Amino acid sequence: MDTFNSLANGFAIALTWQNLFLALIGCFLGTLIGALPGLGPSNGVAILIPVVFSLGLPATPALILLTSVYYGAMYGGRISSILLNIPGDEPALMTTLDGYPMARAGQAGEALAISGIASFVGAFFATWGLVFLAPQLVDLALLFGPAEYFAMFTLAFATLGGVTSANQAKAAFAAAIGLALAFVGVDGQTGVPRFSFGNVHFYDGIDFLIAIVGMFALSEVLVFIEERGQKNSTSTQPVTSIGRSIPPWSMLKQTSGSMARGTVLGFIAGVLPGAGASLGSFLAYTVEKKVVGKNGKFGQGDPRGVAAPEAGNNAAAGGALVPMLALGVPGSGTTAVLLAMLLSLNITPGPLLFTNNPDVVWGLIAALFIANIMLLLLNVPMVGLFARILRIPPYYLMPAVAMISFIGIYALTNSTFDLMLMIAFGVFGWLMRKLNIPMVPVILGILLGELMEKNLRRALTISDGDMSILYGSPLAVTFLAMAIAGFVLPIFIAKFVTPKRMVIPESHNDGTSD
């Protein structure tokens, strides 16, 4: 009953005119960002964070805007998958398999509508899952001491690294570099400067926004410049006629089971730390193909092959918010970026968030429901508009993205030094993409490094230096065991999963699993 009261309060906050307006803007921008090939939810949110932050919005409206962008981008990813055969972001990869054939066969409108409805179903039920699961997780998290937190952070790094990359050494490197960057600055416990090399700019540490925007947005521009002229652009002719945008009843009935299965699988994939939306849509599609068996025409334009992965990736987006809000551990790349947003608003996610800032949490959850309904209303009738926007050539789009990244950081810090640092992160991000090193663990390292070390040192202070406190409770042992499993298992699983995922059409590694 408590939950429903809190949710009702949340709706009271989210239903103000300002917040509704922000949700609408966020949904529109998000759909646009998701639809444009190359820009996924993590890039979209990364570019907008500094902008939103320098606008000086209070916490709740800022969060509403950015999560609407997040949900919107998860919706939008399908549009270019279906019309151009280019996934707007990685989770939309699976949608190309049946969506594009449907569009080729003159069913573009139906494919877009079915995928829009499936996105709604997935996100809607996942948000309910968030409502019920997150408070439960909070109760569990209240049992945590510093040692348990340390074990949980270890788990987050192990699984996020393990899933985002097939090469564990590279995932470990990425996490280590992120943690090393977190050390830069004054040590919180003893007040001595570390790794600042006497440079005053480094005394208050490296702002993760600079790292995020540089690694995601600027490196994206470099990748675009590099790939220009290499891609065989003739292979993807845009589908220009949308056709009817209301699917027949029989198609809805046929796909309802797929949506349900996709939602459940996607939500589970989202809640697991590190798995994220790509795994959600991949699982949903693969299981759907198994369930339907030979009765389906998968790969040739089966509507169930569109409904299942779309429900899956949007449910995963909601699921990933569960550990992010309740434990402060992001479940995916984009939630890592959202975590950065929370931290820069001086809100620390985790169990205390629900007691200290109930307005923020429940306002946010209510806004998710509202955003989701807005997205359905925007996406089904206005698909023609988004399809037309897809024709903006990248040579206008990417420069605008680069410039907005510069503005965001400059408006925040007014410092040329920070811009240079951002460029350096951009070049580093490009190199990491080339070498297939995941970028999300780096961000996570910068974000969580300080907390992780603080908890480790606190635990050892409590035990007076006795290391056994780190594995002294069943919870800590469970987390550490899961961390080892999460780090080691993908090495074996990758052998089965990766080859199938690699078949998919041209899409460059954007360094996230989300």
Next chain:
Amino acid sequence: MSDRIFGSATIVLSLLMVWATGLIEESFIQDPLGPKAFPLVIAGIMGLSGLVMIFKPDAEPHWPGLVKLAELVATVGVFVAYAQSLPIAGFVLSTAVATAFLVWRLGGTTRQSLIGGVVIAVGIYAVFQHVLGLNLAKGPWGF
């Protein structure tokens, strides 16, 4: 080969980290672990991951040719010049020039680059400065 080179660089980096950790001054406030231990553990993990990259490298990535590489270096150069010129030349002029370069390198014609540069710079300025009220860099002309 790329992985081996990168792995070696990673090991050098981890050794540098160990050296820099040694430079950390001890404070009179102390906890059992101190400010040095965790960085050393992380440096160790980094070094190990570098070793694995040397002994078990992935397939070679596709590196750009010399011309492409020069183009990328030039782009980074334009980014740096842009960052440096923002406080001097102001937002609109610097952005127009940098954007025009990017449009041109991403495949726009000369005319598209010039128009794109001016339109994007002025457009962003109008939206961010006047609608959103962000403080963008001011040049000698006030924009």
